[in-house]
Amino acid sequence: MSKEMIKEKIAQAVKILREKNIDMWLIFVRESSNIKDPSMDMVVGTSCTWQSAYIITKDGDTTAILGSLDVANMRMQGTYKNVVGYLRYIKDTLVGTINKYRPNKIAINFSRDSSLADGLTHGMYLELVDYLKDTPYLERLISSEEIISALRGRKTTSELDIMKHAIEETLKIIDETTHFIRPGVSEKEVAAYMKSLVKQRGFGLAWEADYCPSVFSGPDTAGAHAGPTDRKVEPGHVLNIDFGISYQGYCSDLQRTWYVLKDGEDKAPEEVLRGFNVIKDSIKLSAENIKPGRQGYEIDDIARKYITDNGYEEYPHALGHQVGRMAHDGGGLLAPKWERYGDLPFKKIEQGEVYTIEPRLPIKDFGIATIEEEVVVTENGCEFLSSPQQEIIIVR
Amino acid sequence: MSKEMIKEKIAQAVKILREKNIDMWLIFVRESSNIKDPSMDMVVGTSCTWQSAYIITKDGDTTAILGSLDVANMRMQGTYKNVVGYLRYIKDTLVGTINKYRPNKIAINFSRDSSLADGLTHGMYLELVDYLKDTPYLERLISSEEIISALRGRKTTSELDIMKHAIEETLKIIDETTHFIRPGVSEKEVAAYMKSLVKQRGFGLAWEADYCPSVFSGPDTAGAHAGPTDRKVEPGHVLNIDFGISYQGYCSDLQRTWYVLKDGEDKAPEEVLRGFNVIKDSIKLSAENIKPGRQGYEIDDIARKYITDNGYEEYPHALGHQVGRMAHDGGGLLAPKWERYGDLPFKKIEQGEVYTIEPRLPIKDFGIATIEEEVVVTENGCEFLSSPQQEIIIVR
Numbered sequence: 001m002s003k004e005m006i007k008e009k010i011a012q013a014v015k016i017l018r019e020k021n022i023d024m025w026l027i028f029v030r031e032s033s034n035i036k037d038p039s040m041d042m043v044v045g046t047s048c049t050w051q052s053a054y055i056i057t058k059d060g061d062t063t064a065i066l067g068s069l070d071v072a073n074m075r076m077q078g079t080y081k082n083v084v085g086y087l088r089y090i091k092d093t094l095v096g097t098i099n100k101y102r103p104n105k106i107a108i109n110f111s112r113d114s115s116l117a118d119g120l121t122h123g124m125y126l127e128l129v130d131y132l133k134d135t136p137y138l139e140r141l142i143s144s145e146e147i148i149s150a151l152r153g154r155k156t157t158s159e160l161d162i163m164k165h166a167i168e169e170t171l172k173i174i175d176e177t178t179h180f181i182r183p184g185v186s187e188k189e190v191a192a193y194m195k196s197l198v199k200q201r202g203f204g205l206a207w208e209a210d211y212c213p214s215v216f217s218g219p220d221t222a223g224a225h226a227g228p229t230d231r232k233v234e235p236g237h238v239l240n241i242d243f244g245i246s247y248q249g250y251c252s253d254l255q256r257t258w259y260v261l262k263d264g265e266d267k268a269p270e271e272v273l274r275g276f277n278v279i280k281d282s283i284k285l286s287a288e289n290i291k292p293g294r295q296g297y298e299i300d301d302i303a304r305k306y307i308t309d310n311g312y313e314e315y316p317h318a319l320g321h322q323v324g325r326m327a328h329d330g331g332g333l334l335a336p337k338w339e340r341y342g343d344l345p346f347k348k349i350e351q352g353e354v355y356t357i358e359p360r361l362p363i364k365d366f367g368i369a370t371i372e373e374e375v376v377v378t379e380n381g382c383e384f385l386s387s388p389q390q391e392i393i394i395v396r
Numbered sequence: 397m398s399k400e401m402i403k404e405k406i407a408q409a410v411k412i413l414r415e416k417n418i419d420m421w422l423i424f425v426r427e428s429s430n431i432k433d434p435s436m437d438m439v440v441g442t443s444c445t446w447q448s449a450y451i452i453t454k455d456g457d458t459t460a461i462l463g464s465l466d467v468a469n470m471r472m473q474g475t476y477k478n479v480v481g482y483l484r485y486i487k488d489t490l491v492g493t494i495n496k497y498r499p500n501k502i503a504i505n506f507s508r509d510s511s512l513a514d515g516l517t518h519g520m521y522l523e524l525v526d527y528l529k530d531t532p533y534l535e536r537l538i539s540s541e542e543i544i545s546a547l548r549g550r551k552t553t554s555e556l557d558i559m560k561h562a563i564e565e566t567l568k569i570i571d572e573t574t575h576f577i578r579p580g581v582s583e584k585e586v587a588a589y590m591k592s593l594v595k596q597r598g599f600g601l602a603w604e605a606d607y608c609p610s611v612f613s614g615p616d617t618a619g620a621h622a623g624p625t626d627r628k629v630e631p632g633h634v635l636n637i638d639f640g641i642s643y644q645g646y647c648s649d650l651q652r653t654w655y656v657l658k659d660g661e662d663k664a665p666e667e668v669l670r671g672f673n674v675i676k677d678s679i680k681l682s683a684e685n686i687k688p689g690r691q692g693y694e695i696d697d698i699a700r701k702y703i704t705d706n707g708y709e710e711y712p713h714a715l716g717h718q719v720g721r722m723a724h725d726g727g728g729l730l731a732p733k734w735e736r737y738g739d740l741p742f743k744k745i746e747q748g749e750v751y752t753i754e755p756r757l758p759i760k761d762f763g764i765a766t767i768e769e770e771v772v773v774t775e776n777g778c779e780f781l782s783s784p785q786q787e788i789i790i791v792r
Binding site (some may be wrong): 317 | 713
């Protein structure tokens with residue numbers, strides 16, 4: 001991420017601290033090459049070695065406290081006003097800096113529900129508690145979940161521009177892949193072809209290379225989140241692909257569905273079209289209902305009910321997640337009220353958030369119908385960022 | 397990492413559990429694309445989406461408990477005997493699995509001192525505590541630090557073979573770079589040249605591209621861990637480079653020092669040679685003292701004292717760290733007893749560990765002398781994995 005974008009996100013963090021009336025946000029980390037708090041890419045933009053604290057205050061001050069050998073690098077970044085080094089022990093500098101601001105609330109990165117707001121490791125939490133134990137600040141620690149959720153969710157114009165471009169490029173690769181898909185080609189070969197296009201164009205993959213893209217051809221496939229196999233595309237298969245790229249630090253995440261004609265067919269069979277259309281219409285219906293203030297589970301309910309009302313089994317996952325720097329980004333989810341999603345389905349949808357909508361259903365004896373689109377939440381509704389799939393793509 | 401190496405490390409983990417008399421090691425994670433416990437690359441080898449538990453027992457059983465959509469992927473990996481999916485909530489499956497083994501000690505990944513043993517986030521810790529609160533197991537949680545320290549530290553033959561190859565290739569690139577270094581070339585250009593060789597040969601970088609390699613030419617440079625600048629190499633500069641590659645999942649980490657001749661010189665000035673030789677000899681002395689059972693701080697003391705006894709200032713960091721899958725790997729450090737290193741300088745050195753030895757000293761008006769070698773601890777001492785730098789490299 002460019003320094004300008006880091007500064008833009010820091011400025012946005014300050015606004016959010018004011019809005020939520022939180023005095024200070026403290027990111028407390030070490031050895032970020034070994035394990036990296038996801039907030040670092042957002043508002044730090046470089047790495048650290050020893051215990052390090054990045055502090056952003058409601059008043060707009062920014063201070064980085066670092067092992068002395070990391071100081072030059074951070075100054076070269078130029079994104080924090082104060083860069084303070086320590087040699088032997090961070091405690092005094094850290095407590096001294098906090099003291100200067102006398103904060104009533106200090107947000108730190110832990111969250112039971114959101115992985116992106118849970119970058120503080122338990123060992124580092126114990127260190128922090130130890131440093132603060134004789135100060136009034138120990139009692140003033142709160143979760144940064146609502147800061148991070150807003151900061152990652154509310155996309156700036158520069159972020160949206162990058163994301164739109166990533167989506168366009170993803171759809172181009174998907175389009176070109178249609179010419180490669182044919183009977184006899186394996187799932188792995190389709191995936192390798194797509195990866196070659198990604199590499200050629202200088203993009204990254206949005207998630208682990210093992211299953212980006214995921215390619216599923218025909219009935220009885222491995223199911224979502226599994227890698228492509230040696231299974232070959234056959235006439236009569238419904239084939240679907242889940243794929244995203246990473247471009248200038250931001251991800252796309254889209255799915256499309258194909259049908260491979262059998263000899264003598266000139267279109268997909270009725271039952272395939274019916275399944276495909278139920279998915280397509282459930283996405284349209286979901287998008288019509290997304291607007292600021294609604295809770296994610298309400299939207300999931302609408303799609304889930306539409307699909308089961310049409311006689312299909314419900315999808316075993318959430319309807320949609322946010323997208324941003326990560327393929328699974330932000331806080332709130334369009335998810336059912338299952339325990340595994342914690343409080344995330346209850347979050348209110350906000351303007352500027354980018355969600356996927358990605359229901360699925362199995363079409364018996366043919367394969368899985370899935371479409372995944374991306375929408376951005378607007379003042380009164382949402383807009384598609386991806387040009388929605390209207391017809392099942394036919395492979396002749 | 398290959399599946400075979402994952403299996404090898406799992407088998408080693410079982411041995412270590414027996415040795416330490418710990419019944420169960422529990423890795424508890426989620427959304428590993430967003431934040432990844434460093435143990436996952438070592439004994440899991442793939443990613444997960446929802447809350448997931450990877451359990452290894454003293455008896456050699458392995459169980460992965462995953463969100464249902466991650467199950468197929470994990471089965472395809474074939475590294476865990478039992479792969480169990482859940483749809484809504486991990487709690488019952490997790491507690492049920494633990495119950496089956498009735499462990500007296502359950503090691504989880506938190507550590508105040510070692511980042512590599514601190515992969516459990518605080519939010520996930522709170523989740524785990526909640527799941528276990530009505531069971532006897534809450535009281536039986538201990539830190540996995542000694543397991544991870546041994547597992548990452550004690551290199552298997554296959555690991556050492558890969559690491560040796562990485563070191564050879566790194567030294568080749570450093571050698572070739574000597575021909576590129578000349579007056580008028582900038583630090584950034586030297587770094588770009590080295591990166592082009594890395595890319596050409598299909599390697600990765602051992603740490604953040606911003607400062608891998610780090611290149612420092614002349615006096616008053618930015619200091620360790622900073623990126624290369626536009627500063628140009630000049631006659632009379634001492635130049636040093638810190639560089640490592642990533643090869644088959646393992647890192648190298650080495651430093652070398654050059655001197656750029658002035659007009660009329662045919663060797664480096666006395667004070668430059670003296671500084672260089674003090675570094676070289678301090679490394680030899682350190683290596684002669686490394687053996688199983690000694691504590692890291694003792695070795696650091698020896699090098700630090702040798703350097704200050706020779707009239708130079710002490711280096712503001714540790715003498716050495718372990719190397720492995722990460723450039724900064726393992727537990728124990730060859731570090732001074734400074735608070736920032738916690739208990740790591742007190743760990744006993746073990747056979748099979750790979751350490752860097754990397755003292756530094758400033759040569760006034762010329763630049764920084766640093767050499768970084770890698771050694772592997774043997775039964776009674778240690779052996780150099782890198783062919784040690786004996787002479788300052790001369791640039792004519």
